[in-house]
Amino acid sequence: MRVITGSARGRRLETLEGEDVRPTTDRIKEAVFSIIQFETEGRIFLDLFAGSGQMGIEALSRGAKSALFVDNSKKSLETVKRNLKTTGLEAGAKTFAMDYHSFLAMNTQSFDIAFLDPPYGKGILQNSLEIIPEHMKDTGIIIAENPLNEEILSKYGDFVLDRQYRYGKIKISTFRHKDFVR
Numbered sequence: 001m002r003v004i005t006g007s008a009r010g011r012r013l014e015t016l017e018g019e020d021v022r023p024t025t026d027r028i029k030e031a032v033f034s035i036i037q038f039e040t041e042g043r044i045f046l047d048l049f050a051g052s053g054q055m056g057i058e059a060l061s062r063g064a065k066s067a068l069f070v071d072n073s074k075k076s077l078e079t080v081k082r083n084l085k086t087t088g089l090e091a092g093a094k095t096f097a098m099d100y101h102s103f104l105a106m107n108t109q110s111f112d113i114a115f116l117d118p119p120y121g122k123g124i125l126q127n128s129l130e131i132i133p134e135h136m137k138d139t140g141i142i143i144a145e146n147p148l149n150e151e152i153l154s155k156y157g158d159f160v161l162d163r164q165y166r167y168g169k170i171k172i173s174t175f176r177h178k179d180f181v182r
Contacts, residue, residue, distance in 0.1 A: 133157030
């Protein structure tokens with residue numbers, strides 16, 4: 001797994017091993033950043049279920065102002081920190097070793113982009129989608145990755161489904177504020 005483009009282009013990232021881990025494929029990462037290519041620079045990016053941190057690191061490499069990495073696994077956050085060091089992107093990053101619910105309960109910051117890719121089939125995506133809109137800027141975008149057979153609603157708070165993209169057995173859904181849907 002490598003950083004696709006930007007200041008850290010080509011740098012190899014560590015991944016996590018094990019059955020509980022399911023890194024976002026390069027194909028999907030490329031697709032996500034194609035969707036938000038003109039919305040990343042200077043923005044605040046939330047990688048809510050960070051894993052190895054590849055999505056937030058890609059955002060930083062492409063000019064995001066900052067990226068917050070949240071994961072309840074200390075092992076994941078250690079990997080994120082090593083990947084940030086490898087890419088030289090530590091300055092714009094903050095890491096939080098806690099579950100998404102605790103993080104969102106204490107968070108006072110508003111985000112421009114939130115990427116949600118929690119463990120599949122446990123209802124975590126749906127629960128986080130219920131909470132995340134109140135932490136978004138009105139001009140922001142929420143990006144959710146989930147399997148095709150996992151249902152999500154078309155509206156969460158003031159954020160409505162904007163587009164859906166299918167990549168094999170995976171679906172990427174984007175949500176925008178109802179006043180800013182294209």
